[in-house]
Amino acid sequence: MAQFAKLQHSLVRLYSSSLKSQYDVIVIGGGAAGLMTAWLAGKRGKSVLVLERSKQLGRKILMSGGGRCNFTNLYVTAEDFLSENPHFVKSALSQYTQWDFIALVERHHIPYHERDHGQLFCDGKAKDIVDLLIEECQQSKVDILKKCDVESIHKNGLFKLQTNLGEYQSSALVIATGGLSIPHMDPTPYGYQVAEQFNMAVLPRRASLVPYTFSGDLKAMFARLSGVSLPVAINTNHQVFEEALLFTHRGLSGPAILQSSNYWHSSDAIFVNLLPTHNVVDLLLHAKQNQGKLLARTVLSTHLPKKLVAELETLWWKNYAEKVLADWPDEHIKTIFQNFNQWIIVPAGTEGYRTAEVTHGGVDTDYLSSKTLESTKQKGLFFVGEVVDVTGHLGGFNFQWAWSSAYACAQAL
Secondary structure (H helix, E strand, O other): OHHHHHHHHHEEOOOOOOOOOEEEEEEEOOOHHHHHHHHHHHHOOOOEEEEOOOOOOOHHHHHHHHHOOEEEEOOOOHHHEEOOOOOOHHHHHHHOOHHHHHHHHHHOOOOEEEOHHHEEEEOOOOHHHHHHHHHHHHHOOOEEEOOOOEEEEEEEOEEEEEEOOEEEEEEEEEEOOOOOOOHHHOOOOHHHHHHHHOOOOEOOOEEEOOOEEOOHHHHHHHHHOOOOEEEEEEEEOOEEEEEEEEEOOOEEEOHHHHHHHOOOOOOOOEEEEOOOOOOHHHHHHHHHHHOOOOEHHHHHOOOOOHHHHHHHHHHHOHHHOOOEHHHOOHHHHHHHHHHHOOEEEOOOEEOHHHOOOEEEOOEOHHHEOOOOOEEOOOOOEEEOHHHEOOEEOOOOHHHHHHHHHHHHHHHHO
């Protein structure tokens, strides 16, 4: 009786009156990619079971976008994704586009709005997207088990999964377990372990879309500036992003920083243009010629936050702080103030998976069909979403990869 009660508590009864032991498709993971795959496979007439190890479905959806879910982007291209094979995403993205998901959101009468750079957010709560997926799963007769840990997988004709809630079998198995980011959500490397079990390579993983940390004087300076934000251009390994930068107690964050972290490796320098709209040397030389009695800080504070100017004054031109511009040699202006347009700094590291939005790396795409996401090593085994070596830029692209990879997979089930 206790085992039965445990099972019933964990079961989301979406359609059928009793839980089966054998299905056409089993999906491991009840997040964005997993629920999308399950719904679409069920829609095609397949019997589908979703196994979710936590007690809540779509947890990453619920916390995304400040609780409003940045569910896609108006301007999705293959160039918005990183992978060892930069062409891998093209097939899935063409099969199911951002416009397809937008149409789905509109069909469910979910109000949404556009923010900077084509990012689309729910007007209400991210729960609207989770409810959408659950409703579609219900209509497609999908069964879902929560608080279900997969203990082992064997393949002998069918995939046989031993779980804490019993044994289940299927002809096809979809791995949608996500990455390693956000430890408080208790992420698991299980998807990578399944790939390795079936002789597939897994590429090195690291935290991505993540803030930088610093040490020493820079850390202390950034802590004093905590909360200050400004538009900048960040160049990291020849990738430039023009968005906001935010100073924090630990270092640097904000959209520009998160974007650049996709391309950063340990010990790399980043190049920060604090005033992308102006050449600061020209600005100061012009002020010297026309307003020579002004201080450098006075001119700069009309373009940048005063707290930031004060900190940089101490860092870069402390000895000239009280000298009017007319008393500055031109060469001093050129040497010091070029730093505003190309400030070279080296992060000590990142905040790691604790605050990372995604995991860079994962299941090697050389072992997957780009058209179907099926393993080239094991027929009937599929990998979708973040577990794959595909990482999108900030702004709804990682969710679009979840939707698109799920669709491509479901059409092949």
